[in-house]
Amino acid sequence: MKKTYRIAVLPGDGIGPEIMEEAVKVLSLVEKREGVTFEFKYGRIGGIAIDTDGTPLPEETIAISKEADAVMLGAVGGPKWDQNPGHLRPETGLLGIRKALGLFANIRPATMHSSMVEASSLKPEVVSDVDLIVVRELTGGIYFGEKKRYDGPNGEVAEDQCIYHENEIERIVRVGFDVARKRQKRLVSVDKANVLESSRLWRKVTERVAADYPDVELSHMLVDACAMQLVRAPKQFDVIVTENMFGDILSDQAAMLTGSIGMLASASLAEGSFGLYEPVHGSAPDIAGQGIANPLATILSAAMMLRLSFGMDEAAEAVERAVWSVLEAGYRTGDIAADRSKAIGTKEMGRLVCEALSGNAIAQ
Numbered sequence: 485m486k487k488t489y490r491i492a493v494l495p496g497d498g499i500g501p502e503i504m505e506e507a508v509k510v511l512s513l514v515e516k517r518e519g520v521t522f523e524f525k526y527g528r529i530g531g532i533a534i535d536t537d538g539t540p541l542p543e544e545t546i547a548i549s550k551e552a553d554a555v556m557l558g559a560v561g562g563p564k565w566d567q568n569p570g571h572l573r574p575e576t577g578l579l580g581i582r583k584a585l586g587l588f589a590n591i592r593p594a595t596m597h598s599s600m601v602e603a604s605s606l607k608p609e610v611v612s613d614v615d616l617i618v619v620r621e622l623t624g625g626i627y628f629g630e631k632k633r634y635d636g637p638n639g640e641v642a643e644d645q646c647i648y649h650e651n652e653i654e655r656i657v658r659v660g661f662d663v664a665r666k667r668q669k670r671l672v673s674v675d676k677a678n679v680l681e682s683s684r685l686w687r688k689v690t691e692r693v694a695a696d697y698p699d700v701e702l703s704h705m706l707v708d709a710c711a712m713q714l715v716r717a718p719k720q721f722d723v724i725v726t727e728n729m730f731g732d733i734l735s736d737q738a739a740m741l742t743g744s745i746g747m748l749a750s751a752s753l754a755e756g757s758f759g760l761y762e763p764v765h766g767s768a769p770d771i772a773g774q775g776i777a778n779p780l781a782t783i784l785s786a787a788m789m790l791r792l793s794f795g796m797d798e799a800a801e802a803v804e805r806a807v808w809s810v811l812e813a814g815y816r817t818g819d820i821a822a823d824r825s826k827a828i829g830t831k832e833m834g835r836l837v838c839e840a841l842s843g844n845a846i847a848q
């Protein structure tokens with residue numbers, strides 16, 4: 485009996501469907517290579533779901549995702565729906581699915597591959613060999629606190645409450661330590677403990693949890709200093725653990741160290757092996773429908789799914805090797821090409837990765 489893995493596929497909006505198609509092709513090849521069965525079940529999320537179902541996160545999409553062993557998500561949003569940001573509210577859309585599926589741990593690696601050094605806007609000596617992971621808390625903090633708008637004596641007032649409970653901090657910090665333990669054993673906890681009460685609790689809990697990880701070197705850094713150090717000397721970082729909003733900002737910044745946001749994969753994990761895998765970038769409405777989006781972040785997210793949710797480490801490495809070999813052969817989509825006139829499209833990039841995964845040499 486072949487082992488079966490159920491994968492919920494939520495392509496979403498903009499370039500989402502284009503990049504997802506290529507990731508599914510790569511997964512279909514893995515299926516044959518590894519002798520397993522992937523059962524893909526498609527669902528709607530984001531703007532497309534607003535248009536067809538009247539809500540950005542239909543019940544059916546939550547049900548498909550809960551029944552699956554893992555979820556692959558493209559991207560959501562676009563100018564058509566962004567004027568009414570209802571789909572970004574905690575209870576709906578992207579934030580809604582994170583909460584509904586209990587995806588509290590967001591893992592965002594930023595690894596500089598040697599053949600990509602020239603794509604970075606920073607000096608080669610600063611970015612070569614950058615290999616760091618941002619572990620971001622994903623279901624708490626200011627994103628999910630109570631929001632209010634009301635009229636005050638001096639005009640309109642807006643409030644976003646930032647709440648962290650000890651157990652929420654502890655479970656994400658443990659993920660940070662566990663990830664660091666498997667790497668260079670250096671964890672930087674990022675907060676704003678000089679100003680924020682939630683950060684002071686964050687630091688206290690992190691110190692307590694550190695006692696269980698004597699083999700991991702823990703340091704604390706304020707978020708503004710971290711933003712500066714990421715650009716000044718990114719190689720000092722191994723694993724960063726931080727709260728929801730700081731992780732959102734720092735992971736975009738880390739992404740740009742390695743060239744393009746079109747390359748950055750992510751995993752959003754629940755307790756156990758269940759996870760949702762998505763590129764860090766958004767729906768890129770400026771290039772949607774043109775067939776030029778970089779599918780590598782989504783393909784690399786699929787590799788993370790193979791490793792973290794299905795325990796298929798060798799298959800994950802094979803996909804990653806295939807991606808690097810295509811880049812080493814010099815192929816680039818527009819976002820990472822030094823010479824845009826030589827850039828290849830989404831489908832061509834997906835095809836080349838499949839070729840490499842099939843063991844075929846990629847001609848320069």
Ligand SMILES: NC(=O)c1ccc[n+]([C@@H]2O[C@H](COP(=O)([O-])OP(=O)(O)OC[C@H]3O[C@@H](n4cnc5c(N)ncnc54)[C@H](O)[C@@H]3O)[C@@H](O)[C@H]2O)c1
Nearest residue numbers: 559560561562566746765766767768769770771777778819
């Ligand atoms: N996880 C998500 O679904 C997610 C994440 C961020 C933004 N968004 C949403 O996406 C929409 C657009 O947001 P934005 O423009 O700020 O961010 P974006 O990440 O969509 O795009 C930023 C820039 O990067 C480029 N880019 C992004 N991904 C690319 C890829 N794979 N290949 C080539 N170029 C790529 C875009 O063309 C654009 O110039 C908004 O509605 C936003 O809310 C969704």
Ligand SMILES: CC(C)[C@H](C(=O)O)[C@@H](O)C(=O)O
Nearest residue numbers: 561572578579732735764766
């Ligand atoms: C689109 C937005 C709600 C989302 C976030 O802030 O979490 C995105 O920026 C991300 O990083 O996944």
Ligand SMILES: [Mg+2]
Nearest residue numbers: 732733736764
């Ligand atoms: Mg973000």
